[in-house]
Amino acid sequence: MARPGIESIRRQQLIDATLSVIETHGFQGATIGKIAAASELSVGIVSHYFGGKQGLLEATMRYLLSCLQQDASRLMASRPSNPRESLMAIVDANFSGVQTHAQSAKTWLAFWTQAMHSPELMRLQRVNERRLLSNLIFHLRQLMPPGPAQATAQTVAAMIDGFWLRAAMSEGRIEPDQAAALCKTYIDQAIKANNGASK
Amino acid sequence: MARPGIESIRRQQLIDATLSVIETHGFQGATIGKIAAASELSVGIVSHYFGGKQGLLEATMRYLLSCLQQDASRLMASRPSNPRESLMAIVDANFSGVQTHAQSAKTWLAFWTQAMHSPELMRLQRVNERRLLSNLIFHLRQLMPPGPAQATAQTVAAMIDGFWLRAAMSEGRIEPDQAAALCKTYIDQAIKANNGASK
DNA sequence: CTCTGTATTGAATGAGTGTTCAATTTGTTG
DNA sequence: CAACAAATTGAACACTCATTCAATACAGAG
Numbered sequence: 001m002a003r004p005g006i007e008s009i010r011r012q013q014l015i016d017a018t019l020s021v022i023e024t025h026g027f028q029g030a031t032i033g034k035i036a037a038a039s040e041l042s043v044g045i046v047s048h049y050f051g052g053k054q055g056l057l058e059a060t061m062r063y064l065l066s067c068l069q070q071d072a073s074r075l076m077a078s079r080p081s082n083p084r085e086s087l088m089a090i091v092d093a094n095f096s097g098v099q100t101h102a103q104s105a106k107t108w109l110a111f112w113t114q115a116m117h118s119p120e121l122m123r124l125q126r127v128n129e130r131r132l133l134s135n136l137i138f139h140l141r142q143l144m145p146p147g148p149a150q151a152t153a154q155t156v157a158a159m160i161d162g163f164w165l166r167a168a169m170s171e172g173r174i175e176p177d178q179a180a181a182l183c184k185t186y187i188d189q190a191i192k193a194n195n196g197a198s199k
Numbered sequence: 200m201a202r203p204g205i206e207s208i209r210r211q212q213l214i215d216a217t218l219s220v221i222e223t224h225g226f227q228g229a230t231i232g233k234i235a236a237a238s239e240l241s242v243g244i245v246s247h248y249f250g251g252k253q254g255l256l257e258a259t260m261r262y263l264l265s266c267l268q269q270d271a272s273r274l275m276a277s278r279p280s281n282p283r284e285s286l287m288a289i290v291d292a293n294f295s296g297v298q299t300h301a302q303s304a305k306t307w308l309a310f311w312t313q314a315m316h317s318p319e320l321m322r323l324q325r326v327n328e329r330r331l332l333s334n335l336i337f338h339l340r341q342l343m344p345p346g347p348a349q350a351t352a353q354t355v356a357a358m359i360d361g362f363w364l365r366a367a368m369s370e371g372r373i374e375p376d377q378a379a380a381l382c383k384t385y386i387d388q389a390i391k392a393n394n395g396a397s398k
Numbered sequence: 399c400t401c402t403g404t405a406t407t408g409a410a411t412g413a414g415t416g417t418t419c420a421a422t423t424t425g426t427t428g
Numbered sequence: 429c430a431a432c433a434a435a436t437t438g439a440a441c442a443c444t445c446a447t448t449c450a451a452t453a454c455a456g457a458g
Binding site: 026027109115116160192 | 226227309311315316324356360364365367378381384388389
């Protein structure tokens with residue numbers, strides 16, 4: 001038998017190569033050949049570890065989702081339990097990935113597009129969307145009535161997606177710090193506009 | 200010679216077929232063969248009128264952009280010149296296309312993704328983005344200082360994109376009316392938070 | 399009806415891609 | 429070192445798709 005753990009190493013190699021190739025060549029240009037070349041492995045290895053190209057793409061999206069979730073958990077843990085601060089942490093978490101991986105925004109957009117015609121990717125996307133939304137509602141609920149909380153949560157979620165989209169389109173011209181700041185400004189405005197009406 | 204105007208008829212036939220095929224099969228599945236079948240024409244006609252697949256795709260995106268601009272012009276013309284009402288009209292215009300063409304949202308997303316790796320599509324996208332942004336700033340500028348106006352405009356633009364994205368992802372589950380209402384609520388909050396500081 | 403040039407067709411072509419699997423390499427065990 | 433199995437390779441294969449272009453259909457002019 002060969003070294004144990006070699007499987008997870010190869011899997012990660014291929015996922016990293018996939019992200020890199022999508023970043024430079026786009027989703028359409030992400031062929032098995034290019035991914036294999038970028039990972040310095042052979043084309044056959046993809047079928048061996050992921051069963052095929054589709055399996056590799058799904059694994060790559062799962063990886064991106066898990067990174068996002070990890071960012072969120074880390075930032076939530078290091079903050080006070082103040083509801084407003086928690087909301088700010090959620091915003092930060094949703095933009096922190098952009099800085100470290102400039103390629104992420106483009107790749108996300110590519111996956112979203114692909115996800116619309118792939119049930120499995122669609123399911124993953126929906127789960128993640130639900131989590132963000134219910135997280136936002138939970139904290140907003142402590143600052144305003146249910147109605148405005150629901151509306152504000154949906155608005156914040158749309159803003160986050162919108163800024164990601166713009167970041168992807170403008171080749172990193174839009175600063176993630178700026179996007180996060182605008183989201184936070186909105187949250188404060190929404191709190192001010194609805195506070196005291198609850199409790 | 201055959202009938203004059205036959206060219207514009209065929210072009211529109213092919214553009215309509217392209218939109219229809221992208222809606223059902225996705226951008227990746229939009230092949231010349233399917234488009235030709237949907238338009239009840241032959242595959243060769245595409246090269247004849249558009250020089251190739253890429254030309255047809257660019258023409259289709261131009262068509263979508265012109266539809267959006269037409270919606271905007273129409274709604275702006277039938278409203279009072281009140282700055283706030285103008286902003287509301289802009290929001291309505293950006294969501295009016297979703298209702299009539301449920302396929303639009305998916306197709307927009309597909310084009311956005313494609314645009315990132317096609318200079319010509321990217322250029323079209325940028326022009327449209329600039330127009331929306333400067334339109335928003337122009338009207339906001341009459342209701343608040345330059346700084347907040349700039350920030351609010353970018354936030355509104357991101358919200359619009361974000362809601363479109365969500366509409367595309369959720370197969371029309373999100374009502375465009377609701378999205379427009381949330382955008383308007385935000386605009387009013389932003390005006391209230393910054394009014395009186397200008398002029 | 400015949401002629402003429404435009405409009406249209408669709409089979410043939412060739413480039414590109416994902417998958418397969420027999421052969422090879424690599425690391426471990428006896 | 430020899431024997432073995434897991435890991436890896438990459439050429440061959442089958443398939444899809446965009447493009448091309450010689451052949452055909454067609455509308456109006458004479």
